[in-house]
Amino acid sequence: MGQRSADLLSQMQRLQTGGGGGTSDGMEPRVAKLEADVGHILTTLSDLKAGQGAASKDLTDLKVGQTELKTTVGHLPSKEDISKTIKDWALLIGAILAAINVIGLLIMRFVPTGS
Numbered sequence: 367m368g369q370r371s372a373d374l375l376s377q378m379q380r381l382q383t384g385g386g387g388g389t390s391d392g393m394e395p396r397v398a399k400l401e402a403d404v405g406h407i408l409t410t411l412s413d414l415k416a417g418q419g420a421a422s423k424d425l426t427d428l429k430v431g432q433t434e435l436k437t438t439v440g441h442l443p444s445k446e447d448i449s450k451t452i453k454d455w456a457l458l459i460g461a462i463l464a465a466i467n468v469i470g471l472l473i474m475r476f477v478p479t480g481s
Contacts, residue, residue, distance in 0.1 A: 443451075
């Protein structure tokens, strides 16, 4: 225990008091760095808050655009509507061609040929 006490006494004698010396050496630059870092953190938080407002507006614009798109698409014909329309037109064209064929046959039957 004598050696330990002597070591402790030696360490205490080396410590300086007052004037920022002793165990506080190098504290001022570290505190200054921490203060600067906190300043940067506060600036970054401020920038993030400003960006959050812009992002919120962009999100609102996207939601409005999505609603407008749903409304527009809702008025478009469905695949079934288009398919039915194509089938209806095909039937109509087929009926017209059949009628033209019948008319042509009737004309050939009742119009005398030159022979």
